[in-house]
Amino acid sequence: MGMYAVQLPKRVVFGEGVEEKIGAEAKGLGAKKALIVTDATIEKTGLLEKVENPLKEVMEVDVFDKVEPEPALGAAEAAAAAARAAKCDLIVGVGGGSVMDMAKVASAAASNPERGVSDFLGANKIANPSVPKILVPTTAGTGAEATSFALVIVEDKKKAIASPYNLADVVLIDPTFTATMPPKVTASTGMDALSHAVEAFLSTGSNPLTDSFALEAIRKIADNLEEVFSHGDNRDARLKMALAAMLAGMAFGNAGVISGHAAAHTFGAKYKIPHGVSAALVLPYMMEYNAVEIGVKEKLAKVAREMGEDISRMTDEEAASKAVARVKGLLEKLDLPIRLADLNVPKEDLPELAEAMSKEKGYLARNPRKIEHEDAVKMFERMWSGE
Ligand SMILES: [Fe+2]
Numbered sequence: 001m002g003m004y005a006v007q008l009p010k011r012v013v014f015g016e017g018v019e020e021k022i023g024a025e026a027k028g029l030g031a032k033k034a035l036i037v038t039d040a041t042i043e044k045t046g047l048l049e050k051v052e053n054p055l056k057e058v059m060e061v062d063v064f065d066k067v068e069p070e071p072a073l074g075a076a077e078a079a080a081a082a083a084r085a086a087k088c089d090l091i092v093g094v095g096g097g098s099v100m101d102m103a104k105v106a107s108a109a110a111s112n113p114e115r116g117v118s119d120f121l122g123a124n125k126i127a128n129p130s131v132p133k134i135l136v137p138t139t140a141g142t143g144a145e146a147t148s149f150a151l152v153i154v155e156d157k158k159k160a161i162a163s164p165y166n167l168a169d170v171v172l173i174d175p176t177f178t179a180t181m182p183p184k185v186t187a188s189t190g191m192d193a194l195s196h197a198v199e200a201f202l203s204t205g206s207n208p209l210t211d212s213f214a215l216e217a218i219r220k221i222a223d224n225l226e227e228v229f230s231h232g233d234n235r236d237a238r239l240k241m242a243l244a245a246m247l248a249g250m251a252f253g254n255a256g257v258i259s260g261h262a263a264a265h266t267f268g269a270k271y272k273i274p275h276g277v278s279a280a281l282v283l284p285y286m287m288e289y290n291a292v293e294i295g296v297k298e299k300l301a302k303v304a305r306e307m308g309e310d311i312s313r314m315t316d317e318e319a320a321s322k323a324v325a326r327v328k329g330l331l332e333k334l335d336l337p338i339r340l341a342d343l344n345v346p347k348e349d350l351p352e353l354a355e356a357m358s359k360e361k362g363y364l365a366r367n368p369r370k371i372e373h374e375d376a377v378k379m380f381e382r383m384w385s386g387e
Contacts, residue, residue: 031090080109097142141189143249188276262360
């Protein structure tokens, strides 16, 4: 490991009631007119007005509330068109990962009026710097508030818009916002965050900074996810999960995710399975597959340690198995599926899914153990049967 670098949001403000300060934050960015990007459920939970009202006190505000879950290109174009029509100089995203991704797209569209969203796909394709943006996450999972990617579904495949211009100018995290998530969403988004942390930690793109973010995220998730699942009103646990999700975002936003997300994206998109559910299911199998690689066992032993296991008398191999067992145990406790068969994925589709996974070259290039097509097929067979 020689040189390394990390890119992070410019400013993160964390705490209960932090959204009340949004007017000052917006003014600090020199903004005069804002567009809030959100979805219909955020309005129903009352979170939209908590952000909109203080912002309205200092500037004109338009609202685009039509973000769809896992948005496709057409839906992203609608967010982009709203940003251009609003003639705004600030975008505020209030919602989960899809909303934050669309806020990133909207802020790029506002400063690149001649370009369509498909022109932004790929790495560093946003020509002019995006207008400033403030991101206010309402889930603790995707970590999208901390990353420089926006994901858009193009022909049933998740494609990334990767650009430093996607990074937030300000992130406002009020952990009480995440208390509106029902237990099922709390569980799947929390496991998505865990998968980000573990995959970033194992990634060949990891570095000492991303490792410290990832390990701290793993520890906090292991300590708090079951608690927020069963007691959603535990504020302290919600706060730690919000922090963990952001740290995991900072880790994978720089180190990248690996084969786990490559696999999860294939069946998630095809069978419309929520992203957190797919990423969670894959996680233990991904860890098992990589555990035999030099250096990975040791890393997985550290994962077990951060999850609270006393590994002092274990070999690295035993500790790595313990980490896998802990993740499987967590899936069971959170009532999340652990086998593709449970999700009614037809067995005859496995070769096709393995083929699609093999095409996710970017993710697989960062995987510590090489994955040939036959390996991908075997991994899908294990995920299907649970063996
Ligand atoms: Fe994810």
